[in-house]
Amino acid sequence: MSRQVNTEVAVIGGGVQGAGIAQAAAAAGYKVCIFERDQWASGTSRRSSKLIHGGLRYLETGQFSLVYHSLRERAQLLRNAPELVRPVRFYIPIYRDTGRRPWQIRAGLTLYFFLSGCGPLGRFRKVPKAEWQGLDGLNTEGLQAVFQYWDGQTDDQLLTEAVVRSAQALGAETFTNTELIKGRKTEQGYRLELRDAEGVFHCDCRSVVNATGPWVNDTAKRIDGTRFTEQIELVRGSHILVDKALTKGVFYMEAPEDGRAVFAMPWGEHSLVGTTEMLHEEGPDSVLPTEKEIVYLQNTLAHYFPGEQPVLLNAWAGLRVLPKSSASANKRLRDTFLLCDDDSQPAAVSVYGGKLTAYRHTAERVVAQLVARLGKRSGALDTRKLKLEGALPSATRGASETRM
Known part of the structure; x- marks a missing residue:
């Protein structure tokens, strides 16, 4: 029957x-x-960057509605799931050769503050130079400014x-x-x-x-x-887990290779680094990070935290569904x-x-x-x-x- x-x-x-x-x-x-x-x-x-965030970087492409709604959802998750979603400090280091100038970061964070509703989680500050040495070994050569703001983290x-x-x-x-x-x-x-x-x-x-x-x-x-x-494309986002400890929070880095945003995030006693954005031409059942992506993430981490060679513990990749376009994935x-x-x-x-x-x-x-x-x-x-x-x-x- x-x-x-x-x-x-x-x-x-x-x-x-x-x-x-x-x-x-x-x-x-x-x-x-x-x-x-x-x-x-x-x-x-379960293959995301584990972040509950408003999408600060999406302000550059004018996606204000997306950021606004994401910030509202972030606030609700922090209220409704306090044991699953937690606020975490984010740091943006700016160097002589960083593509975005301090005034641009300040302007973006100010807009982020207003879109968030001007609450405590929208606050940001410029980190005093006296605190730079305590930022988990962050490279200070050529460092001009560091901004700290708030977003959230979870286990997806x-x-x-x-x-x-x-x-x-x-x-x-x-x-x-x-x-x-x-x-x-x-x-x-x-x-x-x-x-x-x-x-x-x-x-x-x-x-x-x-x-x-x-x-x-x-x-x-x-x-x-x-x-x-x-009219869509699958874009692969790869992550690595390494045995470096980050105690201060999440570092928002500009990859030296192409200027893309890459995050180094605390994950227990280790660090999670991601993500890449590569066009995925195979089927969605076959998703693995390439060696090139792993090296890209390792090199980005080493650029900002020199003198260390953290052991690679794990690597994984997930897929995003994005509109088909000739623009790079991070601009769509x-x-x-x-x-x-x-x-x-x-x-x-x-x-x-x-x-x-x-x-x-x-x-x-x-x-x-x-x-x-x-x-x-x-x-x-x-x-x-x-x-x-x-x-x-x-x-x-x-x-x-x-x-x-």
């Missing part, structure tokens, strides 16, 4: 975006199922799992190790054919949300009638966009892009699309006020944790 699941909203993809959408849809009063072909946060959502996998638990508490049914085979349009919505360890089963739903990250087009092609775009727009099968009453929504920090805002946008088809429900909850339960393990706290 074939198994059957019935729901209103079926979410495909168990990364932070899919988890956030399941949470938001359940909070809105809908019956929800979320399907993940592996385990929660098994893809890009644990945060995703906490959002899943929140969705479950709101009534969402969750399925891991479950792969979508195909979706067929019906009069009521969609009939999905899925496979898990027990075999094939079906899910009838009124709406389906494709939140599969770099697999978004592959998934859309399996669902009849869904729209997808070829980072906004998330949605494609619907019907703009007036969508039965299928595909999510393109998405930032860890802004997952809740993206989910809010998706649910706003679904309301036209499903209608509003009484007793809806505001996800801006939902607490996330969980805590970072001691291995990621230690000296890297900074309270204001």
Whole structure:
């Protein structure tokens, strides 16, 4: 006898975006199922830079709306998940040959302060020269100024799992190790054919949300009638973990090779360095950092912290979905966009892009699309006020944790 699941909203993809959408849809009063072909946060959502931030560098490309919403989401995560997201000091060193001048950094941080709402986490300062020697061995030759501001840090996998638990508490049914085979349009919505360890089963739903990250087009092609775009590229972001300890906070570095932003971040007793931005021409199932990327990150770290040769402990890479463009990856727009099968009453929504920090805002946008088809429900909850339960393990706290 074939198994059957019935729901209103079926979410495909168990990364932070899919988890956030399941949470938001359940909070809105809908019956929800979320399907993940592996385990929660098994893809890009556990291969990020672990930062909850507003995107200071996006101000240079005029992405003010993205920064504004990201800063609002950062503030909410710090309130709602204080054991999973913590404020951390960030340092920007400026040298004679740094591309951005001190006045530019000050102007950017001032705008960041106003966009954040002028609260304590928006404050910044110019670090006195007397403190430079205490900055974890930062190279002081040719150093002209150091600015310190605030952003946040998390464990991306644990945060995703906490959002899943929140969705479950709101009534969402969750399925891991479950792969979508195909979706067929019906009069009521969609009939999905899925496979898990027990075999094939079906899910009838009124709406389906494709939140599969770099697999978004592959998934859309399996669902009849869904729209997808070829006007995207996958960009690989690689990270390394080394045995250097950083006690002061996160260092925002300008890579000497190409001027890109690279962060050196405390991660327990070690340091996480990232990220790169390389066009990824292979499929999303095959994502590994290249030797060239590893050396690029090592050289950037050595440039700012000379005299050390920290041992490489680990390396990994995740994928970003960015609009296809002739511009370099770090100059492209980072906004998330949605494609619907019907703009007036969508039965299928595909999510393109998405930032860890802004997952809740993206989910809010998706649910706003679904309301036209499903209608509003009484007793809806505001996800801006939902607490996330969980805590970072001691291995990621230690000296890297900074309270204001």
